[in-house]
Amino acid sequence: MGEAIAFWILSALIVVAALGVVTLRNLFHCALCLGLVLFGVAGIFVLNGAEFLAGVQVLIYVGATLVIILFAVMLSENITGERIRVVSYNRPLGLLAALGFLGVVLFLAVSQTSLPPHTSSVKDPSLQVLTDVPNNIAAFGTLLLTKFIVPFEFASIFLLVAMIGAIVVARMAE
């Protein structure tokens, strides 16, 4: 029951704020609405037992990505003080494409009544390290540093490359 109440409140928040992101005309308001969406998604993560991911979502998305977006908004405002008004174009076509996509995916989502449950268990050799983890956050860390060590290390290199790339591209003007 508690989950149902939380789910409906969070869903309403997410959908309304997401509509604000794609329809508001002031870019700054769009960014603030995006922050609301990100907080709502963090709440959905908590509902699904992904407390660590919810914390990561708040720290990385709201703390870092949203700040980058706000900086981009501020840096791209005209120096003359005239605010950039965001105009949408191709509205009917965009609406048609989005609704068509939504129709197909909703049909698939509602008609999926027989998705098979996952069959892996902690008896698998690669998952045996999880046999006596105390909680799901410990399981997350254990799995990340055993079975998923290669993507984990790749992600660090990837982040380094992205950071260098962002600095180089943003400084290209000089």
Next chain:
Amino acid sequence: MSITLTHYLVLSAILFAIGVYGVLTRRNAIALLMGVELMLNAVNINLVAMNRFLQPDWRIVTGQIFAGFIIVLAAAEAAVGFALVIAIYRNLDRINVDEVNILKW
């Protein structure tokens, strides 16, 4: 009525469709990248909900790890994407994606 996997899938589909609408209709490059962020978040909802409802053992959090990697990718995408937007704005003094066509011919 208890919340099932379908509820989360429908929420995720709606969020993704709103993101598609934003990407297709916005002219401002920053607003366009915000639509991409919406879509990435929709995917993450799917992954986490699937991990909870289809994986009976709470210790196997593969879906959550996948979602974590997507958050990493989204952060990198945002950094590079907005750096490009800033560079384009500085050099060409325009921010609307349909006016930037120097790579076109």
